[in-house]
Amino acid sequence: MSFYLIEKFGLSIPASQMMLFVFLLAAAVGVLIGGIVGDRIGRYRIIWFSILGPLPLTLILPYADLFGTGVLTVMINLIMASAFASILIYAMDMLPDRIGLIGGLFYGLNFGLGGVAAALLGILADSYGVETVYRLCAFLPLAGLMTWFLPRIEETD
Helix, strand or coil: CHHHHHHHHCCCHHHHHHHHHHHHHHHHHHHHHHHHHHHHHCHHHHHHHHHHCHHHHHHHHHHCCHHHHHHHHHHHHHHHHCHHHHHHHHHHHHCCCCHHHHHHHHHHHHHHHHHHHHHHHHHHHHHHCHHHHHHHHCCHHHHHHHHHHCCCCCCCC
16 A cells, blocks of 8 residues: 555655554454444344445545545445454354364464465566556455355354
8 A cells, every 4th residue: 555655646655654554543443343333233244244345445446536545445444344353253153162263263364365465466566566456456355255155144142
């Protein structure tokens, strides 16, 4: 995100880092809100909302101005992060005797796959440019449609 803001909008490093901070703060708030709302309306609904909600916003993002980019990234991250608690509890409901395994697996996979994805996207950015990769990433929420194949489970209180 920082490199995109610097390249496209000419932001300074401190200004781009401030935007990154706001982006990450939105993730923390999204996780909290998603957990609370998921308890009220159901985890399955929150998971679907976090998949379908950001898609139109991510498709608009590469064409937004600086202010629009800030607003859109906060909204996208709030929505996407809202599913983390719901997905974790959903998985724990599927394997209730393996809560530690599920917790470790989810955190390990999140950080591990995030690192691998960052490296791959960095290679693509070096080859094709940051803006091209940003436009390509706008379509990544479509991969979340694989949620259709998740089994329906009864939610516990």
